[in-house]
């Protein structure tokens with residue numbers, strides 16, 4: 764029979780925990796570094812690092828902003844749940860996306876000028892670290908606010 768003292772066991776457990784924690788921290792740091800370098804990732808254009816995003820004080824707005832940032836809205840993705848065809852812009856004949864609505868589609872140029880004071884913006888300008896103050900007013904005007 765092998766006798767192992769309690770103090771030896773507690774030291775061994777402590778060393779193993781430290782090793783595991785350091786190893787996990789290193790893996791996490793490696794993963795975050797990889798994510799930071801993925802410049803072709805669609806999220807990279809609006810948030811190029813894995814740093815924390817500040818939350819909006821109104822939960823409903825925060826959820827909408829997050830959906831816009833990741834490009835998944837009820838309007839653009841509900842077809843997946845309903846088994847329907849993806850919605851297509853009748854003017855441009857391309858699939859609707861957050862990018863198309865906010866940046867590309869000429870149908871909304873007038874509203875972009877009205878609410879963003881320019882027809883040329885980037886996703887980072889509108890939904891980046893600090894969202895544009897008229898973002899939700901723009902979506903309300905074009906009738907998409909409740910479909911985000």
Ligand SMILES: [Zn+2]
Nearest residue numbers: 852854855868
């Ligand atoms: Zn269009």
